[in-house]
Amino acid sequence: MDISLEWLNDNKPGETAKFFNLEFLEKIDDVFKLKVTFPAESANPMNMVQGGMIAAALDDATAMVVISAYDFKKGPLSTDLHVLFHRPLKIGEAFIDVKIIKLGRKIATVEGRLFTPDKKLAATLLHTIQPTDIKKE
Numbered sequence: 001m002d003i004s005l006e007w008l009n010d011n012k013p014g015e016t017a018k019f020f021n022l023e024f025l026e027k028i029d030d031v032f033k034l035k036v037t038f039p040a041e042s043a044n045p046m047n048m049v050q051g052g053m054i055a056a057a058l059d060d061a062t063a064m065v066v067i068s069a070y071d072f073k074k075g076p077l078s079t080d081l082h083v084l085f086h087r088p089l090k091i092g093e094a095f096i097d098v099k100i101i102k103l104g105r106k107i108a109t110v111e112g113r114l115f116t117p118d119k120k121l122a123a124t125l126l127h128t129i130q131p132t133d134i135k136k137e
């Protein structure tokens with residue numbers, strides 16, 4: 001299956017993709033590599049990225065891969081987001097790796113991993129999705 005995220009750099013769907021300035025960098029084997037920028041509004045009281053913002057960025061990144069994988073015919077209806085936080089993350093740029101674990105007719109599972117600018121693992125997301133028809137208006 002040949003999946004591309006080139007479209008993401010020109011057309012960011014949804015306000016969260018714009019808020020985090022999600023950017024597709026490259027695909028290496030079966031891993032999609034993206035850049036995310038956490039703005040100052042993402043900060044918690046300790047001036048680090050708030051955990052919910054990390055979850056939202058990983059949710060969006062994994063969703064973009066799923067949308068592409070289903071050729072823009074199915075959208076991701078999340079049934080579970082399981083996030084593990086490994087270390088604090090500073091405001092600014094970070095990197096996300098997305099890997100499809102399973103794409104099925106009724107369920108999809110995708111893994112997202114968030115890395116600090118110096119490539120240390122900061123968070124992991126296991127995203128379970130019910131693929132849902134995208135309604136064209």
